[in-house]
Amino acid sequence: MKKNVYLLVLTIGFILFINPNLHAQKPYRIGTTSANFLELGFGGAALSMGDSYVSMVNDVSAIYWNPAGLGYLKKNELMVMHQPWFADINSSFVGLGYVDDYLGTFGLGLTFVSYGSEEVTSMLSQEGTGEKFDGLDLSLSISYGRKLADWFSFGVSGKYITSRIWHETASAVAFDLGAIVNTSFLSWTGSKENGMKIGMSISNYGTRMQYDGIDLKRPIDEAPDEGGNFAYVPARYETSGWELPLIFRIGISSYVIYSENNKFLLSVDALHPNNNSEHINIGGEYLFTLPGVGTFALRSGYKGLMMVDSQYGWSFGAGFLVNYLGNNNIKIDYAYRDIGLLGNVHAYTFSITF
Numbered sequence: 001m002k003k004n005v006y007l008l009v010l011t012i013g014f015i016l017f018i019n020p021n022l023h024a025q026k027p028y029r030i031g032t033t034s035a036n037f038l039e040l041g042f043g044g045a046a047l048s049m050g051d052s053y054v055s056m057v058n059d060v061s062a063i064y065w066n067p068a069g070l071g072y073l074k075k076n077e078l079m080v081m082h083q084p085w086f087a088d089i090n091s092s093f094v095g096l097g098y099v100d101d102y103l104g105t106f107g108l109g110l111t112f113v114s115y116g117s118e119e120v121t122s123m124l125s126q127e128g129t130g131e132k133f134d135g136l137d138l139s140l141s142i143s144y145g146r147k148l149a150d151w152f153s154f155g156v157s158g159k160y161i162t163s164r165i166w167h168e169t170a171s172a173v174a175f176d177l178g179a180i181v182n183t184s185f186l187s188w189t190g191s192k193e194n195g196m197k198i199g200m201s202i203s204n205y206g207t208r209m210q211y212d213g214i215d216l217k218r219p220i221d222e223a224p225d226e227g228g229n230f231a232y233v234p235a236r237y238e239t240s241g242w243e244l245p246l247i248f249r250i251g252i253s254s255y256v257i258y259s260e261n262n263k264f265l266l267s268v269d270a271l272h273p274n275n276n277s278e279h280i281n282i283g284g285e286y287l288f289t290l291p292g293v294g295t296f297a298l299r300s301g302y303k304g305l306m307m308v309d310s311q312y313g314w315s316f317g318a319g320f321l322v323n324y325l326g327n328n329n330i331k332i333d334y335a336y337r338d339i340g341l342l343g344n345v346h347a348y349t350f351s352i353t354f
Contacts, residue, residue, distance in 0.1 A: 033275040034209040034242035035161050035172065037113040037137045041065075042081050042093035044333025044349035048317020049283025050301020052267040055180060055199030056253040059331075059351065060095035063109035063143045066178035066201040066249070067155025070105040070145025073097050075328060075353035083347040086339075088116030104146030107157075111139040133166035143176075151182040151192045161209070161244070168213035174206025174244055188258035196254040203249070208241030248272040251281075263287040267301075279307035283315075294322040294329065303337070311340030319349075328353045 043061030046053035053065045060079040062069030081093040095109040115135035119128035138161070145155030157176035162169065178201035187195030216239070219232040251269035258264075269281040283301030290296070297319040304312035319333035335347040 029275045031275070032242070033245045034170065035137060035139075035163055035204075035244055036275075037091065037111070038139060038161070038204050039245050039247070039273075040083070040091055040113070042083070042091075042095075042111065043079070044081065044317055044335040044347050045285070045297070045299060045319060047083075047337060047347050048299040048301065048315050048319075048333070048335035049267060049285060050281045050303040050315050052251060052253075052269040052281040052283035052301055052303075054178070054201050054249040054269050055197040055251040056265065056267050057199070060097040060107060060109070061093075062145060062155065062178075063095050063097075063107045063141050063157060064093070064111070064203075066180065066199055067107070067143045067145045067157045067176055068153045068178040068180040068199070068201070070097055070107050070143060070155055071147035071153030071180070073099050073105045073145075075099060077351060077353045079349065079351040081347060081349040083345065085345055086343050090114050090116075104144060107141070107143035107145070109139075109141040109143065111141070113137040135163075135165045137161075137163045141176075145178075153180045154178065159204075159206075161206070163209065163211075165211070166213075167215050168211045170209040170211040172207045172209045172244060174204045176201060176203045176205070178202070186254045188255060194255055194258055196252055198250075198252055200250045201248075203247045204244040205246055206244050208243055210241040211239045243274065246274040261289045261291070263289075277306070277308040279310065280305040292323070294320060296320050297333075299335075311342060313338040313340060317347075 041047055041051050042064045046061055046065060057065045057069035058072040060077045076099055077097045079095045083091045085091060091113040093109065093111050095107060098106045117132040117134040120131040120133050121128055139159050141157050141159040143155060143157040145153060147153040155178045159174050161174060162171040181198040182192040182195060184190055184192050184195045216237040218235055218237060220235045222233055249269055249271050251267060253265055253267035256264045256266055265285045267283045271281065272278050281301065281303045282305060283299065286298045288296045299317045301315050302313065303315060304310035315335060315337035317333060317335035319331060321329050321331045323329050331351040333349040337345050339345055
């Protein structure tokens, strides 16, 4: 059974990344999907590791990266993240994971991105009409993950996605699927818990988004050169439907150093998106544990390796986990990333288990 699961994961990865018929073809479909806020990534630990997190996620951010990671939660967890972007764009994530010893782990996640406000202008009022328009994207996810064995976990998410630009709105529904396999390969103790992990997820498989609203209503004159009552005939512009950013991720992670108080982990993810070229994310995490107090983490990574015309690059971060009331803990993570011409982005994450 174990060998069959290993083979299945590796076979799917081989098909998607080796078979040239399934590769993104030139010209790459950059800018041809909707709701691209679904590609931002959430969770300070993952962002500081260059988004290479699909195989090692074991906290509430699994709602985004790989719902199978929810199966490794040992305690209920609440996570809140704020990530200010450039041009007055702000993104935030709130996630809650509830662990049931018999049924598995249930997750609820809310992602929202605001774009600030701008003056409404027209040909007659180029300095502004006195009105302002804004935009807001939102995704609500309900997730489930379960560890079927010590070495295998699977997960699924259903999400409702909505987007608003002034008076126009669009919505879609989508699903995420994921699996994580723990192996004893490269294990320092022979246990699968600290051996190499293989993770796989498919994100945002769903319906198209099509905007509609009152601003698409326009009166027209069907026959401007003819007499009769043709002026101001009610009409509506019809927009096209656009796909969601579908992403396939497969990755591995393994400890390079493993001792009671010092651990160093490396992680590599390969991504196959429907709106860009295939690329690789890599990251590393050093953990120093102070017995009875908590764990300090240093992280770094690189996002977009081999991506065509990538603006991504190095990311860095740190975190601290403090124990309280026995096995519960409070975790604070910070991430910094470089996005080339667009500048630098910071992310702040707070988590608590209970």
